């Protein structure tokens with residue numbers, strides 16, 4: 001069976017649980033804010049219910065994704081924990097009227113063909129929406145620490161080298 005797909009024949013009992021796993025190779029392409037960490041991964045749990053003319057999916061996406069802070073460029077761990085609800089209907093039920101289709105989209109209704117629900121693009125969309133637009137390691141992030149390279153010397157003086165010149169000026173002043 002292809003990964004990230006549910007066949008209607010899998011739902012013979014009416015209700016069935018599925019577990020899917022995204023590895024770094026899928027996740028790291030979602031956004032440039034995601035680091036290339038090989039351990040990036042998410043688990044997708046799905047409970048599928050078959051109704052007369054639709055399939056109702058509910059579940060949860062959990063995982064750890066390493067992001068790059070847009071201010072300081074340091075990497076930090078982002079926990080993803082998102083509940084999902086999706087309705088799938090057969091392609092034949094797709095409304096022809098564009099406006100109706102838009103409304104349906106708001107309700108997270110999707111369509112499948114040939115008795116196979118292909119979940120991969122939908123799940124990647126959900127994960128992408130959870131990634132913050134401007135990822136920050138913390139709200140208080142001060143940005144890039146330009147003094148970092150000065151190390152011990154900086155600690156001893158306890159003076160920002162940019163102010164050192166000013167200090168000298170003062171001392172030289174009679």
Ligand SMILES: [Zn+2]
Pocket residue numbers: 069070071072073074136137138141142143
């Ligand atoms: Zn930061």
